[in-house]
Amino acid sequence: MQSQDFSVYAPTDGSATEAWVFVRVIDNFGDVGVGWRLSCLLAELLCLRVRLWIDDLGALDRLVPEHAGYQPQIVVETWQDDEAAMQRQLAAVADPVLVIETFGCDLPSAVQARMTECRPLWLNWEYLTAEDWAVDLHAMPSLQANGLEKYFWFMGVDAASGGLLREADYLAKRTAFQQQVSMQQAFRQQYGLPLQHSGQLWLVFAYASVCWPQWMAMWRQADAPMTLWLAGGQVVDSLRAAQVIAPDALQQDGDVYVLDKLTLVRIPFVPQAAFDRLLWLADAAIVRGEDSFVRALWAGLPFFWHIYRQDDDAHLHKLHAFWNKAMAGWPVGVRGAFMALSDDLNGAGNLDGLRRVEVWQDLYANWQNWVKAAAVWSEMLHAQDSALEKLARFSHLPLK
Structure with missing residues (x-):
């Protein structure tokens, strides 16, 4: 159409x-x-x-x-x-x-x-x-x-x-932040974020789920350094309920918990205006909800969408409709591994522990292809008119 x-x-x-x-x-x-x-x-x-x-x-x-x-x-x-x-x-x-x-x-x-x-x-x-x-x-x-x-x-x-909702100066702000280390460090200090991290840095803003103990086991068995910035308390609560972490672990913002080569950091709740900068600091992300999902698209980094669950698994149709379009040009190896893990995260798959680790290692081995594919998709979306540009045309209201 x-x-x-x-x-x-x-x-x-x-x-x-x-x-x-x-x-x-x-x-x-x-x-x-x-x-x-x-x-x-x-x-x-x-x-x-x-x-x-x-x-x-x-x-x-x-x-x-x-x-x-x-x-x-x-x-x-x-x-x-x-x-x-x-x-x-x-x-x-x-x-x-x-x-x-x-x-x-x-x-x-x-x-x-x-x-x-x-x-x-x-x-x-x-x-x-x-x-x-x-x-x-x-x-x-x-x-x-x-x-x-x-x-x-x-x-x-x-x-x-x-x-999609996008500010007119989004790209300029993203570029300025990613190119200026002093700006990045000032942001970390403002919100009490660690100034250094080990391995890949993932931002995790997700819902409570029985999958989190399984994913922690997956990352630990993958045996590569990795840091997770845990935003919100739901993932932490899931890990505590499954006794993956100690009862008194990750109680306060800034607390750190180490599982072999996996470092978990509980980060503070940041206002909406600061969320983009968390994404710009990260190598990859797991996000939930609509607004965070769109911000991850604009950031152009690899990410999983932990979608809000609906009755009769209606959310899976929405999830698959998006990723089927987003992955149209992805290399086959990236696409297969990614979808297996995305379905596993959202309750649509049935990976056992060994298979989950194998799929993650396949995706990790194709990391640069995933990075490139995510950036290309984001650039394509940036080239489209934003929701407000379309609304201005639809309504005849003047666009600044």
Whole structure:
């Protein structure tokens, strides 16, 4: 399917400059992470004043602790279920030119009533997927009971999809950081990260799983120096529950635990704005959630995606759809070993201990091919229009 220009909406008098973004927090920081990044890009690239309605301010405060002063064009509102309270909030705000409900969250009836009066562009910003059906449905309208049309925005990796969230200066920032050792060391010191590491450096930000004791055994038996920066507590909790590490190990940020040639480091929780620099320091990564997955794509390094599990294994269709496209040009040896381990990580495979080690050694032997393949895929994605560039074209809102 060829990329299309869905130019369906434009402000009539140029006076409407406010966008509303609605977020319900379901998956810890995943939903708020996408909602905040989208809000920032709407403000920065489309020059909109953004009103972010969110039902869990605590999650936002942790992910973006400086949000009150970070982006003055974003106003954060508590999304209240009480209809009278919502009515009072709406009475004090300007009409929006754009309303985005993230991930199918249902808008309050008071908001929809307001929309029937000012008739903004209404988008349902869906979860990222590389499945072909999403490209076919991207930007399609759906007539609602209130007479408004809602358009479905599917982010994805295909040129005809809704694209991915990316800052205009991303590549310049990545290059500057990777070329300046002093900047890297200052970042390590700021967050209490080790100034040195042994062997390959992996960033691991993943969900709790029974696979982690098995993967630690795999890496130990591979007998090559390796350092894991463990972000968040879920992987550590899995290792402690399986008695792979001592009960009092890795309790505090900065704690180190050594298993033969494998060095585990518990790193502090970093705000969203700092996550890219963790990836830029790493040789490879295991990431979870949508926002972290996209940042790993932009970083261009080898990584596994520990995808959020869904009923009936629906997440595996999403996982395979992405990797089948990403690996189209990969060498056969890299592709086979990678997919075996990716499936093993996400509950789709059945590797025994010996086979797991053999597959890892195959992938490790093809390391440079994997590095090159990941970089080439990332460069291809960078060459595509970003989600905000596509949204500007779709909406006729001016792009900065």
